[in-house]
Amino acid sequence: MTEHDRTTGPAHTPAPSNAARILRLVHEDGPIARAEITRRTGLNRSTTLALVGELVELGLVHEGPPPAGSAGSGVGRPSPIVRASADVVAAAVTVEIDAVEVALVGLDGTVRRRQVEAQVRPPSAAEAVDVVARLLDQVRVTGAETTGAETTGAETTGAETTGTGTGPAPAPGQLRLVGVGVAVPGTVRAEDGSVQYAPHLGWHDEPFAAPLADRTGLPVRAANDANLGAWAERLAGSGRGVDDLVYLNGGASGIGGGVISGGRPLSGADGYAGELGHTFVAANGIRCHCGAVGCLETEASRDALTTVAGTAPDDLAALAGALAADDPATERVVDRQVDALATALRNAIHTVNPEVVVLGGFLGVLLDHVGDRIVTAVRAQSMAGTADRLRIVPAALGRDVLVHGAAEIGFRDLLRDPGTVTTAVATTTPTSDRDDAAEEARTP
Numbered sequence: 001m002t003e004h005d006r007t008t009g010p011a012h013t014p015a016p017s018n019a020a021r022i023l024r025l026v027h028e029d030g031p032i033a034r035a036e037i038t039r040r041t042g043l044n045r046s047t048t049l050a051l052v053g054e055l056v057e058l059g060l061v062h063e064g065p066p067p068a069g070s071a072g073s074g075v076g077r078p079s080p081i082v083r084a085s086a087d088v089v090a091a092a093v094t095v096e097i098d099a100v101e102v103a104l105v106g107l108d109g110t111v112r113r114r115q116v117e118a119q120v121r122p123p124s125a126a127e128a129v130d131v132v133a134r135l136l137d138q139v140r141v142t143g144a145e146t147t148g149a150e151t152t153g154a155e156t157t158g159a160e161t162t163g164t165g166t167g168p169a170p171a172p173g174q175l176r177l178v179g180v181g182v183a184v185p186g187t188v189r190a191e192d193g194s195v196q197y198a199p200h201l202g203w204h205d206e207p208f209a210a211p212l213a214d215r216t217g218l219p220v221r222a223a224n225d226a227n228l229g230a231w232a233e234r235l236a237g238s239g240r241g242v243d244d245l246v247y248l249n250g251g252a253s254g255i256g257g258g259v260i261s262g263g264r265p266l267s268g269a270d271g272y273a274g275e276l277g278h279t280f281v282a283a284n285g286i287r288c289h290c291g292a293v294g295c296l297e298t299e300a301s302r303d304a305l306t307t308v309a310g311t312a313p314d315d316l317a318a319l320a321g322a323l324a325a326d327d328p329a330t331e332r333v334v335d336r337q338v339d340a341l342a343t344a345l346r347n348a349i350h351t352v353n354p355e356v357v358v359l360g361g362f363l364g365v366l367l368d369h370v371g372d373r374i375v376t377a378v379r380a381q382s383m384a385g386t387a388d389r390l391r392i393v394p395a396a397l398g399r400d401v402l403v404h405g406a407a408e409i410g411f412r413d414l415l416r417d418p419g420t421v422t423t424a425v426a427t428t429t430p431t432s433d434r435d436d437a438a439e440e441a442r443t444p
């Protein structure tokens with residue numbers, strides 16, 4: 001978790017302006033009635049009216065009529081509905097060992113466009129910067145009319161342009177790109193967004209965010225993928241509204257973890273907190289690439305499970321189908337992996353006392369297969385009371401979890417200060433402003 005992510009939490013300092021509080025509320029919980037904004041923020045009605053008006057003026061939110069048949073709160077006219085703009089977008093970047101993806105995600109959470117480029121081998125950091133910059137160029141330009149075959153994203157929309165706004169209120173349908181967020185399968189240093197170690201990509205101490213900011217002229221934030229996944233599941237997935245949450249995702253790059261504590265992402269001194277995949281679960285375990293023995297990610301491994309189940313490593317539906325057959329050899333691997341997972345969760349529970357554990361990737365498939373066995377095993381080895389309220393649930397956001405998590409850090413500056421960033425938005429495209437934007441990106 002980077003320093004940047006800490007500020008995605010609701011309680012960052014300095015205190016956000018009331019306009020920022022409203023924008024965050026609409027972004028995270030909207031569409032929402034204006035009367036509900038007044039109630040949730042504790043502001044008075046005329047203040048809410050004025051601030052929502054400012055945000056409308058800036059093009060960040062829209063007001064619409066209440067739903068048909070709505071009786072409002074019972075007094076007077078029904079309150080207008082406030083929604084975040086789908087045209088204000090962040091670029092969400094995911095760098096995986098076999099693919100690089102850039103998606104433009106609206107402030108309302110919709111994925112507007114995406115470009116994916118398969119990689120024949122894990123890209124170096126410099127290659128990844130090149131690929132991201134190229135995909136970003138493709139995804140920013142006008143849609144199908146001018147890009148033709150280059151625009152392969154299934155969700156690419158029609159004739160829109162991006163990032164060419166000349167004032168706070170752009171033409172309808174014009175996308176405004178406010179920042180870039182990158183999800184990295186590795187540890188990302190809080191201080192500068194550089195990648196400390198991404199084992200499956202083979203990256204060591206790579207200054208990733210700064211060169212990408214230089215190349216694109218946009219503010220760039222980078223963070224560990226599972227930490228972003230945890231935040232995304234809290235905002236829009238299985239952990240919605242939960243303040244104390246542990247997230248574990250099992251994928252091609254092992255098991256990533258993220259922790260939300262007291263409503264804020266747990267970062268640690270350098271930004272490396274939450275690496276639950278490398279917590280100790282087996283004394284006679286397998287040697288991990290991290291150098292240790294018996295890590296959760298070596299004892300509960302997707303490839304070990306799919307190998308015995310006879311399914312393709314990335315086909316989770318096929319894995320679920322194979323597990324349902326209850327083959328004895330497969331079940332022995334399932335039992336070992338469930339034990340390893342329960343041990344890791346026991347440790348996490350005694351450390352951070354979560355209300356909910358969210359399991360993604362193949363761990364979600366494992367959970368669906370064994371049901372309450374995991375929570376029962378965790379409770380059996382937990383101190384009385386510590387796991388009474390614990391729920392263990394599958395992740396809800398599927399393959400787009402990292403897209404939504406990365407977009408959140410792309411929106412960070414906007415959510416912190418709607419006015420300033422919106423002014424900057426219109427000036428990020430001309431090359432003359434690139435140095436300023438890059439400098440800004442390096443100065444969290």
Ligand SMILES: [Zn+2]
Pocket residue numbers: 277278288289290291292295
């Ligand atoms: Zn390890």
